[in-house]
Amino acid sequence: FKTVEKDMNLRVYWPSACPRCHLKERCSPSDYRRIRRWEHEQVLEVMQRRLDRKPDAMIIRRSTVEHVFGTLKHWMGATHFLTRTLGHVSTEMSLQVLAYNLKRVMNILGVAGMMKAMRMTAS
Incomplete structure (x- = not known):
């Protein structure tokens, strides 16, 4: 479902596969893992991937x-x-x-x- 917290539109969901997942012990102690994602989360992920490929980009930015x-x-x-x-x-x-x-x-x-x-x- 969708919700708004701190003026951010969030998508909240919990997968039905959680109880049967082989990684359950490492993921969440509750029955289902609730996942919250900001509607623009993919933008942050793309930027993080760019920074991971070029870690000195922020050093260059700071200097200029x-x-x-x-x-x-x-x-x-x-x-x-x-x-x-x-x-x-x-x-x-x-x-x-x-x-x-x-x-x-x-x-x-x-x-x-x-x-x-x-x-x-x-x-």
Whole structure:
């Protein structure tokens, strides 16, 4: 049957083969093993298989993506936004990301190179 727990749609079932299963002693002490699966559980399983095939993927991600968020967090004062409400916080975050990106472009191209690229894009 289906149920909802903590805003998640779950499928709950217990197989009729449980009492006759040769693995019963290792599986469950009760008569039937109840199995609960989130409706999107297969998505998590696919992702886990991908990570199992390439275990260093998270190390690569941490070194490329997480650094950006760490820098932004440091700039913003570590743990909070200065504004309230989703719209204002979204604007504040967008400005922080824009500042980060502009700073990176200036470090890579230099100020003159960035200005030249901006003029080329505008025309």
